Amino acid sequence: MKALVYTEPGRVTLEERPRLKPESGEVEISIELAGVCGSDISGFLGHSARRKPPLVLGHELAGRLSDGRRVVANPLIACGHCVYCLAGAQNLCESWRLLGMDQTPGTFAEYVTLPAGQIHEIPEELPSARTVLCEPLANIVHLFRISAPAPFFRLAIVGGGTMGALALLASQRIGARDVLVVDVSDQRLETAMKLGAAATVNTCSPEGLAETRRVAGRGYDLVVDASGSGPARQAAFDLCRPGGCVVLLGMAAQRSELDFVTSIRKEHRAVMSFAYTPADFRRALDLLIAGEVDLSRWTEQLPLDRGQEAMERIAHRPGTTLKMLLEVAPSR
Ligand SMILES: [Zn+2]
Ligand SMILES: [Zn+2]
Structure with missing residues (x-):
């Protein structure tokens, strides 16, 4: 073959x-x-x-x-x-x-x-x-299942690639509000807007970072890191409200630094998400068959x-x- x-x-x-x-x-x-x-x-x-x-x-x-x-x-x-x-x-x-x-x-x-x-x-x-x-979407089904966001949660997504985009589409089916997508590519952010993001910010400049803080306001209930670079992981915690939850999905950097003291003071909950179970895979397939994520x-x-x-x-x-x-x- x-x-x-x-x-x-x-x-x-x-x-x-x-x-x-x-x-x-x-x-x-x-x-x-x-x-x-x-x-x-x-x-x-x-x-x-x-x-x-x-x-x-x-x-x-x-x-x-x-x-x-x-x-x-x-x-x-x-x-x-x-x-x-x-x-x-x-x-x-x-x-x-x-x-x-x-x-x-x-x-x-x-x-x-x-x-x-x-x-x-x-x-x-x-x-x-x-x-x-189906397989990438199964990862997203899994992360939302294990992070279990409360109804009407405000969501931010760091990284607008395949996983970020799938997280955006799936989040619309489970009641996410005010979804922000941040990335370092304008092209990807444009796509995120077309896919229904409420706001996007390019974080590659100091102005971009300031704009992110302005948009974030008091912070998001749930923040998904769909990038995995060191700066992206820190950005995810920066966007998270006190008492909120950060889901770490991206695996780009093996190790990275994090401002732990700030996150401890804010009582950030960190959830690490890896792959999916057979049930998550089946659920992802059902979403595709129903045309709910495309x-x-x-x-x-x-x-x-x-x-x-x-x-x-x-x-x-x-x-x-x-x-x-x-x-x-x-x-x-
Ligand atoms: Zn894959
Ligand atoms: Zn086993």
């Missing part, structure tokens, strides 16, 4: 790879569309300790089973029997693995095999370009054999594209 292989930092090449035979309990999916995640980009750029060449990257997919049924798959494979799995926190499983990471081949290929329980059938009318957003206008598709170009474009010149999709086979 054809697969896009990450061969060295900054390079992916289309190669012929053996098609793995599904083991007992596994199914094979013929991939139609694969999404490029920020974590794939971090791997591609050589920044990820768990994505080492040679590796087929990718964990987001829309595809078909051999009998033609259209499916999406939860790419986070948990063991199912450790204490965390038994408690329904499969995202904290002691031995989880993810497609396109460590030794597990990913979705930038014609076929992928995984346990049958990871598969969800999707309706014929759900386009693949929407389906493929980012497909802001996606861009390139064929798998132009993978190098696709990776470079989304890593360095995303423009208004929030999600790059690789076309592996004709899809609907």
Whole structure:
């Protein structure tokens, strides 16, 4: 089968790879569309300790089973029997693995095999370009579930990329008010306004930071950091009201500094959110099927054999594209 292989930092090449035979309990999916995640980009750029060449990257997919049924798959494979799995926190499983990471081949290929329980059938009318957003949206479902904002909460989002945009769209379904999006790209902020943000501020200048403080007023009930850079994390706490909650989602910086004393005085609650459970994934799929969250206008598709170009474009010149999709086979 054809697969896009990450061969060295900054390079992916289309190669012929053996098609793995599904083991007992596994199914094979013929991939139609694969999404490029920020974590794939971090791997591609050589920044990820768990994505080492040679590796087929990718964990987001829309595809078909051999009998033609259209499916999406939860790419986070948990063991199912450790204490965390038994408690329904499969995202904290002691031995989880993810497609396109460590030794597990990913979705930038014609076929992928995984346990049958990871598969969800999707309706014929759900386009693949929407389906493929199920996995990133599952992260957002999870973060709102575990941070449990109170009704009519005021929300700020730091970072207007894929995750920030999905958080914005999902928040509109759960009663968020006065949603502010901050970013360092005017283009992304323009998109955030089109997606329904109440206000946006570019924080890359001192004036921008002053404007953020003015807009924030007494601060937000919930602040989501969908960036993960050091300054973004601090900005999230700066935007949070006394007694409010900051959700840390972005994983860009391994370590970063934080003004702890100010946050302690304000009794900020910090919630760290990682991945999703199978229930979150299912809920995300239901939101997509219902048409309640749709980012497909802001996606861009390139064929798998132009993978190098696709990776470079989304890593360095995303423009208004929030999600790059690789076309592996004709899809609907
Ligand atoms: Zn992802
Ligand atoms: Zn487990």
